[in-house]
Each structure stands twice: as C-alpha cells, then as structure tokens.
Amino acid sequence: MTLAWTYLLLVALAWASGEGIGERMVPTLLLASTPPVLWLLPAPMVLAWTLWRRQGRRVALAGTLLAVLGVGLLHWTPQSEGTLRVVTYNVLGGVQTTPDNLAAHLRTLDADVILLQEARFTRPGFEAAFLARMPGYHAQRASEVMTLTRLPVLDSRRVLLPGIQREVLVTRIQWQGQPLTVVNAHPGTVQVKGALAGEFASLQLTRDRRAAQVQALADIGAQTTGRVLLGGDLNTPPRGQVYRRLRAAYGPDAHDVAGRGPGWTFPSLYARIDHQFARGLTATRAQTLPWTLSDHRPLLVAYR
Template sequence: MVLPWFTLLLASLTWVLGEWPGERTLPTLLLAYAPPLLWVGATLPALLWTHGHGKGRRVAWAALLVATWGAGALHLRPQAEGALRVVTFNVLGGQRATPIQLGRALAALNADVILLQESRFATPEGRALLTAALPGYRAEHAAEVTTLTRLPLLDVQVWPLPANRREVLLTRLSWQGRPLGVVNAHLGTVQVSSVLTGDLERVRRTRDARDQQVRLLRDIAAQSPGLLLLGGDLNTPPRGRTYRELRTAFGPDAHDQAGRGPGWTFPPLLLRIDHVMGRGLTPRSARVLPWALSDHRPLLVTFDR
C-alpha cells in the first residue's frame, strides 16, 4: 500500500507546488512548466502494482484523477455560440503554409478579431498577401504580431516587449456600441530546457525577463478601462504565478470557462500555451482547431457580454 499512497501524495504535491509557488523557485518552476502528461504517466506504476496485488486500487485511481485534473485534461464545459468570435494563432512565419493559404483558412472561421503571432513572413509582400485573402478585414502590425478585425477601429497603441525584440499591440475597437480593447502578445519563453545542460543562469534570466513582460501587460490592463481581451502565444502553461497574474489583470481564461479536453495548442509537447482571456465578457466556447498549418494550433473563442 506504500506505493499508491506515495503516488497520491506526489501527484498532489506536484500540482500544489507548480500552481502556487510556481515561478518563484527553480524546482517549482520546472513543475509548473513540465509537460502535463508526465504527471499522468507517473501514476501508472501504482496502478500496475495494485492490479497485481489486489489492494490500494482506490488510492491509485485517486492519484490518477488528481494528476489528470492537475494536467488540465478534465475540461468538459458546455459549448454555445457567442456573438463575438476571436481566434489566436501562431503561424510560424508561414513556414508550413503560404500567406494566401493561411488567409483563406482564417477567413473560413468568420472571426471578428484575428490575433496572429510570428506573422513576419519570409517575403516582404507576405502580410499584404495574407490581408488580401481576408477581404473586409483591417490589419494592424507591431513587430511580428498582427491583429486583423472587421470591427470599427478606434485606436492603436504599441509597446516594446521588455528583454525581447517583440512588441505588444493594443487595438481599441467598437463592438455592440462599446469600446473593446484587444491586446495581442507573444511573450518570451522561459528556457527550462537549459536545466538539462546545467545552465541555470539562463533559466533565471529568461524567467526574470518573463516577469518584466507580465508587468507590462498588467500595466496595460490597468490603463485600459472597460471590456478587454488578451490573446496570443503567451508561452505560459495554465498554472503558476504568471498565469494567475494574467487572469487577475485580464479576466478568466476562455478555455477554463468554456473549453473541453486539455486544449493543447502546442502539439509537439502537448502543452496549452496559447490563451484568450477576457474582462467583462462571458466565454461561450473555446475550441482548438486541428490544423497543420503551423507548429501551433489556432484557438477559436466566442464571447457574449
């Protein structure tokens, strides 16, 4: 019975330490950013042990349930269509699809707002070709992010992303007669893989850079009254201090409120790192689309007021 109880304790501690201390220490940072299936896989030895010994099964199954829940795989929210359609998609600079192919695929989604990251294409005319494939949309650019919308545009602001060459793009739109702020961001990656080479300084440096970037987003949110959206490749798993701070500033994560399943937007590592959060809006549906046009998958979200 020791193994099942130890596994349940380990699964619980993994979730608690990754969720609450999170990025504050390197060990808990690794727990927060670890691929979630590692949590689930760690419970399988206990399940196999109980199968052979005939005892401790409830404890082992409880450990699996805790690990699966902590990995975010138990979202079973009801789906409905909302009035506002928003999609975010890291398009990998068009390495797996031409701008025209991307534009035609995005046009079929009938979205009111499209947030793209890594949208600086290999050829200078790439962005123009993309926009041409999306008739009725107006495009605004900042470094490698692009926001396309068919809603009336009120204002545009751009901020340099700290410790990075990217920029944050804020478009203020008019939706149902009210101003709507839309923040498009592509945050830097915390280089947790550098632990494998022993370069802990790089992990700390990229973590501290991330902290600066999140502070900028919090400041933008504080200066933006009313309805507000944050969307993009945030390179942040759905747990930990950074994720909580973003939700506090911009409102609930749409997938948490209206998604189903794990919502993996980065299939190579089975991670959910692309998010849409909304303040003053009610998510009705959140779906990860099974496209192969990038190393990421697009996230389509609908909202009501």
C-alpha cells in the first residue's frame, strides 16, 4: 500500500511542480524538462507488487493513469480539414537528407507556409538546389531560420534574440484577403545536462538567457495586431512557465486543440518541443509526421 501511495504522490508532485512552478527554481526546472514518459517506468513494478500483495491496486492504477495522462497517450481531439496548412520543421542543417529528398517530402504536404529551423545548410549548394525544387514558394531568411510561403508576402523583418546568435523571422502574408503575421523562431535550450555534472551555474545562465528570448517573443506577440502565428523549434516542453507565457502571448497550442497522442517532435527524448500557437486562427488538425530526415519530426497543422 505504501509503495502505491508513494508512486501516486511522486507522479502528482512531478506534474504539479513542473506545471505550476516550472523554470523558476532549479529542481522544478529539471522536473519540467524531464520527459513524462519516465513517470511510467515504475508503473509495471508498482502494479505487479500491488496485485501480488492484493492491496493498493486502485491507488497504483490512479498513479498509472495520471502518468499516462501526463505523457499524453490519452490525448484525442476531433479533427477536420482546414483551408490553411502550416508546417514547422527543424531540418538539422540538412545533414541527414539531400535537397531533392527534403523538397520532395515537403511538397507532398501541400503546405501554404513552411517554417524551417537549423536551415543554415552545411553543404555548399544545398540551399540553392533545395529552393530550385520548391517552385511557387517565396523564401525569407533570418539567421538559421527560413520561411517559405506560396501566399503573397506583405513584408518581412528580423528580430535579434538576446544572448544567442539567432534571429526571429517575422513575415506578414496575406490569407483570405487579410494580413497574417507568421513568427518563425528557434530560441535556445536550457543546458539540463549541466546539472548532471553539477554545473548549476551553466544551467541557470542558459535558463536566464532563454527567459530573455521568450520575453522578446512575447513582446512580438503583444505588439502584433490581428491574426498571428508562432511556430518553430521552441525548445520547451508543453508545461511550465515558458510554455504558458508563449501560449498567453500567441494563443492556443495547435496540438492541444487538434492533435492526437503525445505528439513527440523530438523522438529520441520522447519530447514535444516543436509547437505552433495561433491567435485569430482555429486549428482543425495537428499531426506529427514520422519522417527521419532530421532528429526532429515535422509538425503539420491545418487551420480555418
């Protein structure tokens, strides 16, 4: 019985601390950054123990169910087709693919807007060859992010992110006769690995730098009137203070509104760190595609 209650309380504490306190304290920052799939690892042992002892089964089942909910395995929303299709994809500099292959995959999506991160391609001639295979798309670039769209482009500007050599690309396009501001971003990540080596100063430094970058993104959202969409490899899980701040600045998370399952966009860590938030648009379908052209997976969202 004690084991079952301990498991339930630990899962509840991990979930509540990561959601409520998030990045404000180092321990809760680590909890917010830990993939929730780890919460499920003790479940078989706890369930087997309570079945053998014939006590605590309901408590163990409650803890397991809470962990399953935290992982997102039960997330299931209604889906329908939309008239605007947007994909965000960290392409890892193209090191795991070719211009032909990347362009061929993207063309199959019939996307109106394509947001790429780590698109500073390492091989000479890659970018030119890739863009030549994307007819009908206008390309805008800022640092290592690139936005491609087949919709009319009204204007585009770059915003420097503090504490990192990256820029945000803000592109205004015309959709259904009205402007739509599309923000393509790739803020830095918190060096959680440093905590394992006892390098807490590095952890806190990268946390503070990312907080400043998120503030810059929130300012863009606050200063933008009308419809706006933020997409990219945002290096934040769907919990914690940073995630809530971005959601408040730009609107609902497309996966929450129209996704199914855990939606892991960084499969090696069972993490969902690539997002789309939109204000003035309604997500009707969100899906993570099982591509292997990068260490990330693309997130395709349909809107109306």
